[in-house]
Every structure is written in structure tokens, then in C-alpha cells.
Amino acid sequence: MGQLEHQFEENVLTTRIDWLLNWARLNSIWPMTFGLACCAIEMMAVGAAHHDIDRFGAGAFRASPRQADLMIVAGTVNFKMGERVKRLYDQMPSPKYVIAMGACATGGGPYFKFGYTVMKGVDRCVPVDVYIAGCPPRPEALLEGLMKLQEKIRRSSVVRKPARTA
Amino acid sequence: MRTAMAAEQHGSMTLEKEARVLPSGEKEFFLDVHTQDMEVNFGPQHPATHGVMRILIRADGEIVTGAQPHLGYLHRCAEKIGESVEWLQYLPYTDRYDYLSAMNNNLGYSMAVEALMPGLEIPRRSHMIRTICAELNRIGSHLIAFGTYGLDIGAFTPFFYAFREREWIMSLFEKICGARLTYSFIRIGGVFNDAPPGWLQEIERFCDVFEEKWKEYVDLLVLNQIFVKRTANVGVIPKEMALDFGLTGPMLRGSGVDFDLRRDMPYSLYGEMVKQGVFDVVLGRGEKGTVGDCWDRTYCRVYEMIECIKIVRWCLDNIAPGPVLGDVPKVLRIPPGEAYVGIENPRGELGHYVVSDGGKIAVRVRVRGPSFTNVAILEEILPGALIADAIAIIGSTDVVIGETDR
Amino acid sequence: MNFEGIHDRLRVIRVPGLLGADLPRPPIPGEKHGKDKDPGRSGDPFVLVDPQRIVEFLHVCRDEDRLRFEVLVDLTATDPKAEDPNLWIGMNLLSIERRQRLAIKALLPKSELRMPSSTSIYRAAQWHERECAEMFGITFIGHPDPRHILLPDDWVGFPLRKDYVFPKEYHGISCE
Numbered sequence: 001m002g003q004l005e006h007q008f009e010e011n012v013l014t015t016r017i018d019w020l021l022n023w024a025r026l027n028s029i030w031p032m033t034f035g036l037a038c039c040a041i042e043m044m045a046v047g048a049a050h051h052d053i054d055r056f057g058a059g060a061f062r063a064s065p066r067q068a069d070l071m072i073v074a075g076t077v078n079f080k081m082g083e084r085v086k087r088l089y090d091q092m093p094s095p096k097y098v099i100a101m102g103a104c105a106t107g108g109g110p111y112f113k114f115g116y117t118v119m120k121g122v123d124r125c126v127p128v129d130v131y132i133a134g135c136p137p138r139p140e141a142l143l144e145g146l147m148k149l150q151e152k153i154r155r156s157s158v159v160r161k162p163a164r165t166a
Numbered sequence: 167m168r169t170a171m172a173a174e175q176h177g178s179m180t181l182e183k184e185a186r187v188l189p190s191g192e193k194e195f196f197l198d199v200h201t202q203d204m205e206v207n208f209g210p211q212h213p214a215t216h217g218v219m220r221i222l223i224r225a226d227g228e229i230v231t232g233a234q235p236h237l238g239y240l241h242r243c244a245e246k247i248g249e250s251v252e253w254l255q256y257l258p259y260t261d262r263y264d265y266l267s268a269m270n271n272n273l274g275y276s277m278a279v280e281a282l283m284p285g286l287e288i289p290r291r292s293h294m295i296r297t298i299c300a301e302l303n304r305i306g307s308h309l310i311a312f313g314t315y316g317l318d319i320g321a322f323t324p325f326f327y328a329f330r331e332r333e334w335i336m337s338l339f340e341k342i343c344g345a346r347l348t349y350s351f352i353r354i355g356g357v358f359n360d361a362p363p364g365w366l367q368e369i370e371r372f373c374d375v376f377e378e379k380w381k382e383y384v385d386l387l388v389l390n391q392i393f394v395k396r397t398a399n400v401g402v403i404p405k406e407m408a409l410d411f412g413l414t415g416p417m418l419r420g421s422g423v424d425f426d427l428r429r430d431m432p433y434s435l436y437g438e439m440v441k442q443g444v445f446d447v448v449l450g451r452g453e454k455g456t457v458g459d460c461w462d463r464t465y466c467r468v469y470e471m472i473e474c475i476k477i478v479r480w481c482l483d484n485i486a487p488g489p490v491l492g493d494v495p496k497v498l499r500i501p502p503g504e505a506y507v508g509i510e511n512p513r514g515e516l517g518h519y520v521v522s523d524g525g526k527i528a529v530r531v532r533v534r535g536p537s538f539t540n541v542a543i544l545e546e547i548l549p550g551a552l553i554a555d556a557i558a559i560i561g562s563t564d565v566v567i568g569e570t571d572r
Numbered sequence: 573m574n575f576e577g578i579h580d581r582l583r584v585i586r587v588p589g590l591l592g593a594d595l596p597r598p599p600i601p602g603e604k605h606g607k608d609k610d611p612g613r614s615g616d617p618f619v620l621v622d623p624q625r626i627v628e629f630l631h632v633c634r635d636e637d638r639l640r641f642e643v644l645v646d647l648t649a650t651d652p653k654a655e656d657p658n659l660w661i662g663m664n665l666l667s668i669e670r671r672q673r674l675a676i677k678a679l680l681p682k683s684e685l686r687m688p689s690s691t692s693i694y695r696a697a698q699w700h701e702r703e704c705a706e707m708f709g710i711t712f713i714g715h716p717d718p719r720h721i722l723l724p725d726d727w728v729g730f731p732l733r734k735d736y737v738f739p740k741e742y743h744g745i746s747c748e
Contacts, residue, residue: 034211042347084211
């Protein structure tokens with residue numbers, strides 16, 4: 001057994017609902033296997049042993065959008081793919097998050113000027129939570145993006161606000 | 167649909183005319199079952215398509231009866247960009263079509279442009295560094311092919327093994343050019359800069375370690391009985407079909423055609439190596455099944471890695487100090503003309519057809535990606551296979567979508 | 573066999589559709605300092621072929637005993653200039669048996685962009701021709717599957733033509 005054994009007496013913990021739910025959510029963000037282009041290779045590198053995204057609870061890459069919380073758009077999105085990205089996003093259950101990884105997903109990247117089929121940023125078809133710069137971003141950058149997303153989740157709230165009387 | 171039935175279960179049924187005797191002595195019967203043809207969309211988001219390829223599969227029960235690959239989900243207009251930006255500015259775009267072997271793409275494009283510059287002399291040291299980088303990149307690319315092929319057919323561990331060595335290659339490239347994946351390092355007239363101190367010694371260490379680790383791959387996956395059962399006799403491409411479809415690289419050599427551009431139409435320093443017999447060309451021989459099956463293609467890739475190590479070692483033995491970049495002006499004006507240069511990429515022949523009218527901007531940059539032609543064969547070999555085997559067949563083509571769509 | 577040998581062989585056996593050959597030549601310096609009178613041509617030699625007889629030509633190239641070009645490596649087109657009356661069709665053949673290459677070029681007038689499909693000779697041509705058709709607007713007569721391959725099915729225009737105007741929007745998504 002672990003270090004926690006025999007450390008605590010039988011006890012009750014009090015906390016806020018928001019804190020508990022956010023804590024659970026941000027430590028088990030399951031991404032969807034959704035590699036588009038070059039960035040997907042760095043995303044795979046993040047999943048592999050050296051960088052190990054599992055340390056942050058986001059290592060369970062799901063093949064189906066219906067089981068995923070996070071879509072990492074890793075690569076260039078063109079118009080033909082954009083429709084599919086939208087459909088995949090719609091299939092994900094809420095709460096859902098999107099990371100635009102790399103320059104192409106952020107704003108067209110190197111294909112901005114002459115890429116006639118390239119969508120200039122995935123935020124033209126789905127809402128994006130975190131943008132990561134780089135072409136492709138280093139694995140550490142993706143991990144930082146993930147942590148930024150965790151910060152964002154930590155600040156979110158699910159409780160019903162009391163109605164204002166004015 | 168015809169389903170195989172065990173003799174004991176349906177012994178009473180009158181199906182004798184359809185009987186077939188199995189090697190074990192048991193009798194197998196076929197039963198006509200009414201099924202509906204089903205069309206399954208395989209991709210564009212699917213873990214086994216290695217990107218965003220979509221294959222429309224028509225299936226009769228478990229058997230594929232038709233397959234229609236759909237491309238274009240990653241079309242990034244590389245050829246239009248080629249004729250819109252300056253010669254040297256296009257170099258970063260070459261990284262991005264086959265992103266697993268960016269060094270080889272840089273090399274192909276640089277060599278095509280150099281073919282239009284008759285007076286340009288490329289220093290020998292830069293040839294050496296080019297070859298080292300290209301071969302290391304080939305190892306890195308085959309490692310991904312090997313690792314993800316394991317993933318495709320259900321073995322998770324090879325992926326981690328492959329990425330362990332790949333990370334080292336990435337860090338070696340990072341030391342010489344600063345990037346992990348998209349290098350733009352090999353450029354027109356030579357390479358961007360010289361190797362940093364200690365770099366060549368580290369490669370020597372890498373070679374030693376890799377040769378040891380490589381044996382693990384063979385034991386772990388290639389000779390693994392489950393893997394052999396999944397891939398042997400599956401997706402057989404006969405020699406004639408391979409030639410007709412214009413396959414190149416390990417796909418062609420897996421079918422037993424003895425052809426490698428590095429040996430048969432040598433470029434750069436490969437001519438010298440061929441004379442000295444530095445490396446061999448690995449061919450599929452049908453050791454576990456038929457010549458040209460999925461196992462043979464994997465075998466070619468995995469054993470090619472060790473040939474790459476031999477080439478790298480030869481370069482390390484022969485490298486001498488000197489300049490690394492030829493006399494290339496800042497603003498390139500390429501003499502008018504047209505050239506096609508094909509080099510051996512990890513996936514096959516990467517051809518660049520460049521046309522110049524004497525200006526700063528190309529008239530045409532055509533990229534002939536090996537994956538593009540290699541994928542076309544799926545239309546032909548998928549029908550008749552089981553759906554589970556279809557994954558094995560698609561994985562064995564080692565397709566990179568960035569290159570099919572460009 | 574080098575290029576001259578292949579070209580001689582093609583002439584000797586009177587291949588249908590062969591129009592000539594083009595070899596690289598050095599530049600001829602002019603009188604003015606730094607200006608060439610003739611810029612010359614660098615790169616590869618190629619044979620010029622009549623595009624309407626390409627199928628017969630390729631058939632001979634593949635089956636003739638001393639040529640044996642079994643593989644069609646590349647098939648593409650080039651739009652040299654917006655005002656140029658022709659498109660160039662470029663092909664590249666490879667003989668694995670004889671270790672040789674042959675570059676083929678055919679001029680196709682832009683006013684009539686139709687040529688026979690080479691799919692019956694090389695299956696590899698099928699996808700290359702589909703790409704060529706959608707990028708340049710060439711109709712390959714007798715092609716078994718003339719759909720778009722890289723672009724969406726409802727794409728307007730031929731992107732690799734020099735006079736192509738970039739789209740402003742696609743399905744309501746702005747391109748700028």
C-alpha cells in the first residue's frame with residue numbers, strides 16, 4: 001500500500017462543489033485521438049514515454065469523440081476537413097474543450113497567404129479555448145497548453161448564482 | 167455471404183457439396199447467409215488511418231467487397247505555394263509534406279534546384295552531413311512506421327520502444343538545427359551550418375546503442391508469433407501489380423522487386439558507397455508467407471534501419487573538415503530549364519519536378535509523393551480481405567497524409 | 573542506355589506520336605555585360621510527344637524490348653504563363669530492368685484541353701490524372717473515375733492555372 005496508509009483517522013472533508021467538480025474535471029481531461037498533420041507527431045511524442053502526458057491525467061486518448069473531453073486540433077484544417085471537425089465537435093459531450101495546436105490551427109500558419117483550401121484558423125468553425133504557438137509546437141508547449149486549460153477549468157463554476165435583486 | 171461452419175454443429179444439414187477439408191483434418195462447410203451490403207466510412211478521424219484519410223469500405227458481413235480511398239482532407243496547396251514564393255522560401259514547405267522525413271524532403275527539393283544550376287559545386291562535407299541526416303531521419307521515420315503499425319494491430323508496447331529511440335534522433339537534430347520535426351536544414355548548395363562540437367561523436371554512440379535496441383524490435387514485434395499470424399499472407403501485392411501501380415520504396419521491395427534508387431541510380435555519395443559495398447538492399451522474400459504480404463513490407467522497413475546505421479557509420483568514418491555551403495547567392499536566380507530529380511525517401515521515390523524561367527520564383531514545383539501512389543493500391547488489394555485485415559493492410563502501406571495531399 | 577540511345581531507339585522503331593527531343597544547352601553570352609543573348613536551358617533532356625497519341629507512345633515504351641519502362645513515376649501538367657497558349661503535360665517513366673529514366677513532354681493547347689487517358693497502359697496514371705484534371709481542367713478521355721481527388725467536389729476553378737483567382741469564401745467561411 002502507499003504512503004497514505006494509517007495517516008488519517010475516519011474523517012469528513014468539507015469543500016466547495018465547484019472545487020470538487022473542477023478538481024475532478026481538470027485532472028482527467030481525456031483527449032480525442034485526432035491527428036491532422038505534422039503536429040500530430042508531436043502530440044504522439046507527448047503521449048510517449050519521454051514527455052508522458054499521463055502525468056497530467058490527460059493520457060487516455062479516446063478514439064471516439066463521444067468519450068472525449070478535449071479535442072486537440074493538431075494540424076492544418078482545410079475546408080474539406082473543417083466540416084468534419086465541426087461534426088466531431090458536435091458529437092463530443094459537454095463540458096468540452098478545444099486546443100488549437102500549432103500555427104496552422106491557430107490562424108492558417110505558413111499557409112495563410114497562398115493556401116486556397118486552408119481554413120485560416122480552426123476557430124472559424126469551432127470555439128477554441130487554448131492556442132499554442134509553434135510550427136510545430138514542442139511537446140513541452142503542448143503540456144503548457146494543457147496546464148493553461150486546467151487553469152481555465154479551475155476558474156469555472158457550475159453552481160447556480162443567487163438571483164440578483166435590484 | 168458465405169460463412170464457414172464447423173462440421174459438428176451443422177452435421178445434419180445437407181451442405182456436403184460446399185465442404186472443404188482443413189489441414190487439421192476437420193471438415194469445414196460453407197453456409198449461405200442472407201446479409202446486407204454495408205458501407206462503412208473509415209476515417210477521416212480514425213486512429214488507424216495515420217492521419218485524415220477516408221476510405222469508403224463496402225462490406226459484406228466481415229468481408230470487404232469494395233474500397234474507395236478519398237483524399238484531400240489535408241490538401242495544403244504546396245504546389246501553388248511553390249510557384250508563388252521564392253526558391254529558398256519554399257524550403258520550409260517541403261518539411262511539411264512528409265513530416266516524418268523532413269530531411270529527405272529538403273534533400274529532394276535542394277537536389278532538384280541544384281540540377282538546374284550547372285556550375286554549382288557542393289562541398290563534400292555537406293554531402294556527408296546531408297547523408298547522415300537523411301539516413302537518421304529514415305530511421306526515425308521507420309520507427310514511427312513500426313511503432314504505429316504495432317498500435318494498429320493491437321500491440322501497444324512497440325510504440326513506446328520506437329519513440330524512445332526516436333526522441334534521441336529528434337534531440338540530435340535539435341542540436342544541429344534547432345528544430346525537432348521541421349528542419350529546413352539541408353538547403354540549396356549544401357547544409358545550413360556545420361555540426362556542433364561533439365555531435366558526430368554522439369551519433370556514434372547512438373549507432374552503438376541503436377544496434378542493441380534494434381534486436382529488441384525484431385524479437386518484440388517482427389518475429390512475434392501473433393504479429394506474424396496477423397500479417398503473413400495478408401494483403402499480398404504481386405510484383406506485376408506493384409509495378410503497374412507505380413509503387414516505390416519498401417512497398418515495392420516487399421513485393422520482391424530489387425530496386426533502390428540509392429543503389430541503382432545513385433545520387434550524392436551513394437555511388438561511392440555502392441562501389442565499396444557499404445549497404446545492402448533488403449527485399450521481401452516471403453519468409454513467413456507469400457512474397458509481398460504485410461509481413462514482408464514490415465520486414466523491409468525494420469531491416470532497412472540497420473542498413474541505415476551502416477551508411478551513417480561509413481559517413482562518420484570518412485567525414486573530413488571543410489566548408490558546408492557552396493557559393494550560393496542570397497537571392498537565387500535559377501537558370502531557365504526543367505528538371506526531375508527523384509530520391510529514395512523512407513516511403514519510396516520522392517520526385518521534385520521544377521521548372522524555372524530564370525527568375526526568382528519557380529514556374530512550377532511539382533511534388534511526386536510516394537504515399538500518393540502507394541495509397542492507390544488500396545482500391546485493388548482491400549476487396550476480399552477481412553475488415554480486421556484491412557487495418558493491417560492500411561497500416562502496412564505506411565501512408566503519410568501530408569504527402570498524399572500535399 | 574543514355575538519353576540519346578533511348579531517343580535513337582524511339583526514332584528507329586518509329587514510335588507513333590514522337591515529335592522530337594529537347595536537350596539542355598549552355599547559355600550563349602551576349603554583348604552586353606552580364607546579359608545573356610540566349611539563356612540556354614539547364615536540367616534534364618526530354619522527348620516531345622503528340623498528346624493525342626500518348627497512349628500508343630506509352631504502349632511502345634512499356635513493351636518494347638530495349639526500353640521496358642515498366643513504371644510511370646509521375647504525370648503532371650505545367651502552366652508556364654497565363655498568356656501562354658499551351659499547357660505542358662510532363663511524364664516521367666522509369667525502367668527498373670534497365671535502370672533508366674525517360675522524361676516526356678507534350679504541349680496541350682489551352683483552347684482544347686482534352687487528351688486520351690493513359691490508365692489503360694499504367695494504372696498508376698489514374699490518380700495522377702485525376703489530380704491533373706481538377707488542378708488544370710484537363711479532360712482525360714476514357715478515364716475510369718473522373719472525380720475530384722484532393723479538392724472538395726463543389727470546388728470552382730483550377731488552382732494551379734496561372735490565371736487562378738483565389739476564392740473569397742467557401743460555404744460561408746471567409747478565406748481572408
